[in-house]
Amino acid sequence: MKILIVEDEKALSDSMVEYLDEEGHNCEAIYNYFDAIDKIGLYQYDCIVVDINLPDGNGLDLIRFIKKKSILMGVIIISALNSLENRIEGLEIGADNYLTKPFHLAELNAHLKSINRRVSYGGSNQIIMNEIKLIPDEHKAFVNDQEITLTKKEYELLLFFISNKNKVITKSGLAEYLWGDYMDLADSYDFIYTHIKNLRRKLLKEGCEDYIKTIYGLGYKFESN
């Protein structure tokens, strides 16, 4: 997937490019508003990741420009502004997601994967990873074509793992993905432990390989070759 990253903080932009390139995306980093307008006019992208506060303009205007020109691409806003109005405004003008800084790269990646599925297959696809099959529209999961009943959170967890397979996923990254901001995360880690324990049990029961590895003190890794 071709991704345009519009973020004026070079260090942050570099991190995103590195993480996403490893995931097999083709990222291009742009550091200001006018360069972004030029790029959008010249090339075709599948998705744009845009910061709201740019040195020479507003990221929201960039989205309005894209929508006005009817350019088909996924839009993810990343912003330090975390007011509800900004969030609503961003989503109203056509953004797919709104992430507040600081965010987890794994979360950004998961959102991009979901956009990718929508852009590439119209969203009605299946995610197949070895013996695991997910149907995102129906929130259904299969192991060896045998449906397994997952709770909503367990399903989200599995989807997140598969989106970020072979990556170290931290517990806090998982917690924030599953429950959002403003959660006092005191025992969210216990929550996660419970969820993962149940998910693993359900997967193993149907003869699934044990992909979920615990990385002590840090988080988890969904390992598959």
Added chain:
Amino acid sequence: MRLLNKITLNLLSISLFIFLFGMVAFYYVLREQVDQNINLELEKRKKSITKELDSAHSTTNPTVNLSEKVLITLLNKPRPLISFSDTLIFNPDENKYAIYRQLGFVKVIGDQSYFIQIFKPLEETDRLIVRIVMMMNLLIIIIIITLLIANRHSSRQDWKVFYDSIDKINNYDVNSFEAFSLKHSDIKEFADLNRVLLTMTERIKNDYLNLKEYIENASHEIQTPLAIINSKMELLLQWGDMKEKQYKIVADAYEASNRLSRLNKTLILLAKIENRQFPESNPVNPAIMINHQLESLEDLILSKKIKITKRFDDEVTILINPYLAEILLVNLIKNAIRHNITGGDLILELSKNRFEIANSGPPLQMDPEMLFKRFHKASTSPESLGLGLAIVQKICTLYGYKIGYSYKNEMHVMHVDFK
């Protein structure tokens, strides 16, 4: 006007009014007394005249009323020319001595000198004097009491502004968005005091707002560097060739910076609630929201074997910002799950004016007041920010809800009164 002048003027005007009124009253009362006195005297004269008439044909000497009696004696030796004196004279009618005032003077008729004495009874006048004195005392007492009441009343009017100011200062909240205003007073001291108070509160408010703005800006500015730190660490963690020791170091640093991010986000949220940056309110059905939250926490509830009892009035809607409503309910529910015991109860009750959530657990080891304090943690878990209930309380304050805690039947009960 100065307070002292005002008080003096008040007193003066009140006394003037009362004395004028008192004078008129006194005139009529006195008049009445004098009339009575004269009536009495006239009665006496009537009696004596009747007596005189009755005795006109009898042989006995008529008794003469002393007040009309003129005693004339031939003067042999020289006498003082004129003299006033009191004297006691026996009154056979009443068979007692009565006190009289007499005037004696000398009149020369021809070559003879006569000493003439005239009398006036003092008894009636005495009575009159006593009555007048009593009347006066009564009047003075009435005047003093009226004066006191009137003065108190008018003073209270003057001091009202002062007490009002004291009250307002006492309840002054630098966080309040209502304009701080004090009642106008035409008394110089109070006007001065109010002016000083207004400038002072204005200054405090400005300082406070500046400080708040600074903190907000700082919080926002911190977000971007934090985002960079977090992303770099996340990348670092993906390096497969790190030793376990190195992993541990990066993991610890990563956790810490994550905590900082969450803390920062939460503090920004708290500041926003304080600044009332969630203005739009919509009717929210808490029952639906609670059910939704319970669903998303289902796994945890199951794993802790918590028994849920719901008593909901499904029709209840409250007018609140939906986002804040969610934060409020999530925090309360999560709190009740976190501090629950394995196999414990979770009782949720929702009625028109109240939401109550109760969970099993051992009694608190601390002052319940501390529950809502920022950064106060019940657990020693480093992931806990200790801000959950502080946020809950802030939201309640914003909407004027009352939140309270109690412990009964071995259950912690949190309740929110919507009205």
